[in-house]
Amino acid sequence: MSNKSRAGALATLGATLGMLGAMIGLAPSAQADACADVDVVFARGTGEPVGLGREGEAFVDALRGALPGKTVASYAVNYPASYDFLKATDGANDASAYLQTTAAACPDTSFVLGGYSQGAAVIDILTAAPGPVLDFTDPLPPAVADRVAAVAVFGNPSDRIGKPLTTASPLFGAKTVELCNGADPVCSPGNDRAAHSLYVESGLVDQGAAFAAGRLTAPVPPAAQLAANVSSGG
Template identity: 60%
Template sequence: MTDQHTVRRALLMSGIGAVAAAGLIGPGAASADAADACPDVQVVFARGTAEPTGLGRVGEAFVDDLRDQLGGRTVTASAVNYSASYDFLQSAPAGADDASAQIQATAARCPDTRIVVGGYSQGAAVVDLITGDPAATFGFGRPMPAPVADHVAAVAVFGNPAGRIGRILTTSSPLYGAKTIDLCNGADPVCSDGDDRPAHSHYVESGMVTQAADFVASRLAGSVPAGVLVNASGTAG
C-alpha cells in the first residue's frame, strides 16, 4: 500500500470521533483579523473531519488550556476555514492554503506576535502539508516560506494521520520539528497501527490536550529545547 493510500485510509477513519462529538462542539474563536491590536499569542487551529465550522472540540479545549497557562498574556485564536469533508484530496490542501495564508498574514501584520499552529485529525494533516511535507503528499508541495518559521513558536497536532506512515512532524520537519508536539492517543488507528477506534475521540479526556498546552506554554517561555512525540504506547521520545 502506498503512503498516500495509507494516509487516505487514516483520514477516512478520522471521521469516527468527529461525528460522535458534533453535539459537544462550540463555535470557533474570533479571527485575529477582527482584533484592533496585535495579540501576544495567536493560535491557528484546524478542526477534524466532519466537525462543525470553528476550532472543533479539541481546538477549543486546547485554546482554553493555553489561556489558563499563559495568565495575563493576550491569546486570540482563529479557525482554519476549510470544509473538513471526506473529500480529503480537495479538503486538506484547501485547508493548508487557508492556514498558510492566515499564518503569513499574522506574521506580516504582527511581527512580534508568537504564533501557535495546531490541528486535530484531518486538521493535523493540514498542518503537515505546510510545515513538514518534503514528499509533497497529495501533490500539495506548498510549504510556508522558511522565514515564517521564525514567527511560529510552537506546533501541536493530535491524531496525526501521518503517523501511520512514520512521517511524524517532530522528525520530518527541519524548520518546525524541534518546536512540535505530535500526540497519538494509545492505539488510535488514525495515527498508529492500533485498533482502538474510540481513542480517536478522547484527546480531551486523555489529558493530551492539557499536555500539549503545557508544552506550548513552555515553548513560549523559551524553556523547551526539542519537539515531543508521544507514540501509541504513550511514551515520549
C-alpha cells in the same frame, strides 16, 4: 411631540452621535491594538462543525490558562474537513495565507499551530511539504516560519505510516509535540476506535498546550551565547 420632548430626543440623538463619532475616531488605534501576544492557528478534524473543533477549543482554553498576562487569539483554519481528504491542501493554503497576513500586520505576535485528525494532516502539509505540491501552492516564507513558536498535533494520520511530523520536518520538528491516544487506529497500529474521540478527556490536549506554553515562555539565550553556539556548531 412637545417642544420639551423634542428637545430631549435631540439631546439623546446628539449624545449618541457624539459617542459614535468618538468610537470612529478611535477605530485606527483599536485596530492597531488588536494584535495578540500569541495567535493559535488550529485545524479541526473530519466532520467537525466549522470552527476550531472540540479539541481546538479545549487547546486554546488550556493555553490561555497557561499564559497568564498574555493575550491569546485563535484562528480556525477554513477548509472542508470532509471525506475528500485531498482537500486538506485547501486548509494548508488558508493557514499559510492567514499566517503571512497576520505576521505582516502584527510584528510582535508569536504563532502556535495545531490540528486534530485530518486537521493534523493540514498542519503536516503546511510544515513538512518541501515546496508547492499537489494543490498546496502557498508555502510559508522562512521569516514567517520562524515566528511559529510551537506545533501541537493530535491523532496525526502520518504517525500511522511511520512519518511523524517531529522527524518529517527539519524546520518544525523540534518545535512539535505529536500526541496519539493509546491504540487510536488513525495514528497507531491499534484498533481502539473510541480513543480517537477522547483527546480532551485523556488529558492529551492539555499536555499539548503545556508543551506550547513552555516553548512560548522559555528564556531566550543572550546574543553572545547564541553566537557561541553558532560558532561551535551547537
